[in-house]
Amino acid sequence: MLTNFKNKMRNFLFIIVGKRQVTFSLVIFLIWLATFPAWLRADEIKPVRAPINKNFIYYQTQSSKVLHYTEEGYPLGLIPSIHDLSYLRFRKVVKAAFMPSSYDLRQLNKLTPIRNQGSCGSCWAFATYGSLESFLMPVQPRDFSEEHLIDNHGFDFGPCDGGDLDMATAYLARWAGPVDEQDDPYLHGQIQSVKHVQEVIMIPPRTEANDNDLIKQAVMNYGAVYATMYWDSSCYNPTYKSYYNSGNPVGGHAVAIVGWDDNFDASKFRTAPPGNGAFIVRNSWGASWGEKGYFYVSYYDAYLGREEFNGIIKAEYSGNYLINYQYDPLGWVTSFGYPGSNTPDTAWMANIFQATSNLPLRAVSFYTASTLNNYVIYIYKDPASGQPCSGNLSATKSGIITSPGYFTIVLDNPVTLTPGEYFSVVLKLQTVGYNYPIPAEGAVSGYSSQAVSNPGMSFISSDGNNWTDLASNYGYDVCLKAFAGPGPLYPPINLQVTRIVNNFIFFHENINRISWASNPSNSTRIINHKIYRKGPNETAYSLLASVDASQYSYDDRALKNANSYSYQVTEVDEYWRESDPVTISASTVINDKEFKPKDYRNKIGIKNFSNAN
């Protein structure tokens, strides 16, 4: 039947317009048919910007009326996040299998000393470094410069006008910091970051008084957690250093959660909450405030950790990557998505970069907004203009990230690059339950007006085939960074100390001979070794000597109490990266050698001395 119908129709058309014309029309029709759906999609599925946090909008219109100081004169300084996190309010509460009833980082040497923000609205900077410094404790006690952070965050707010975790993350992720406090206590300036923040875990806001396990788990696993609250002086009980705000959003404040006590009595609050339990919170109003700078906030507080992301800021060795390819120095300002597509929580994004060095590409970083994120990364070399998914596919990597935040994904194999060569980083990202998967940076008046877009370099797509130039069309760039570096730099191996007695006849000189071997896993050229020493009454290591790469021992001479010293040795490579140290204490050494003049005045003695280890 169908065949007969087709034949009849063909014969009819041939009779009416002729065979050649029919064939031509058919080709035209087929071309139209093939391209029409793309037009249709372009019309139907346009990228849409995520909504802005209502609290942020309110803050911008009312900022002069917002409480910036407590009644007692203590400064606040939290600006609400620009991101609308309402989609996270209905997430399933995660309960951990086991959680101790109390936990206190103060007892675990996981905190640096309490700081004082003075009269500046910089609580967010102190809370950020409260978390970061805690993450590094106790192995690496650091004091990072909040001043440098507030002076160089790059957003539209003055140094003491406030900030939030997004601003801190942007500053850290672009490697503007952290810098040491001693390098920039009060001054502006370009100072190299001493650590690289490659991961910020953003813990979703608490949904209820007992939704605490994510924060508790983070405290136990990493250290202090950045958190926000609203301060109302009438909610503070100075007798028990306790705080419970049942619902008065007065002045935004950022703090750090450092522990908890499930049995903290509800009666100890000025107004009793519905139940016991409190977080132990680190403030930045000096050690003379509260309980040596800390206070207790009820689990039932209406705002602590419940309005915005709570943060864990992690840092790693700054030499892991040396080049940060990025178009988003101000970080995650907004999000784009395709809510009208069949898979609205999935989207594609890409940045095309031009290599500035022959250092190979090793990692990619991006923001995630959901508690479950599926990603696939593609690296193309020499992509065609405006087509990030073209050229030579050089690497792929896929995985799952189970938290919102900023994450760095290390490629399985580094991608070699040539200076001047273009390469594209393409990311397919599914933010389960959130329809704006594409984090983007761009100019938002009153917030990030200094942002500069890069036309022709940053693209988004709903399907990975049809790309939109985000910069040209919307003035934004995708938050998708790529990191290049020479590979890990490992510390030296076989560190030893030999105690040697040098005989000056009238007296003996005590010497610690530190010896080591270069790490064979290092692929870069080592240019020198650094030796650090910590004396019996010192709390930190200080540089003792820097020796050539060919030297694998150093004699620490004229020691009064030789076994009371500890040593660290590092390797420095051709890129001036310094490895993590390897540590040894002379008190653990059992091999002592005393040399008599007659020993070292002959060849055998000298040989033995040289081989003292």
Add this chain to the structure above:
Amino acid sequence: MGFPKRKKSIVVIFLVLSLIFLEVKGRAERTKPQIEIGFLAGLRTLNNADLKSVYGNGFIFFPSITLIWRGIIFGGGYETGFKKNGLIGIYQEPAQLTVNEPEIYAGYQLTLNKFAPYLKLGWGFYSYKQVVNSPYVSNYPVNGKKSGLIFAAGFKFYPIKRMFISAEIKYGALKVKPYDQVVDIGGMRLNGGLGICF
């Protein structure tokens, strides 16, 4: 071979009688006090083996003035010139050891015609100093003083009336402890020299 025992005894008795005779004769001639100025030079050893291995033995000078009356000797001198360089320690750093010593002594001199053997017992006032050219041990200066007993024995030969030639062996005992190590910087001296008499 050699002398028979009886002959040996006879020779010894003869020598002793000769010495007594010469001494009685000489004493009768030396009723007046005599002053001698001597200038000896020689080798000084170091008892401490470590010191010796670094610095070795040293050359010394010993000018002295001695009063002799009826064979009894009183005098004093200054032993100097022991200034030795060496390489010390496991790093073989340059070092220098200096030992000087004024001393006073008393003794007895047996005058046997032109020969005069003598024995002396003295007290030396040592100063010692070790300088190590190393910044690491600058906090350990070795620069001290100490005194010690001296024994000496020798003989003089008077070829003419107002001049003598002398040879002497001397031992000075001295242990010092500038820090926690006891170091014996005493040692033997083998000196020879000339002197004049007044």
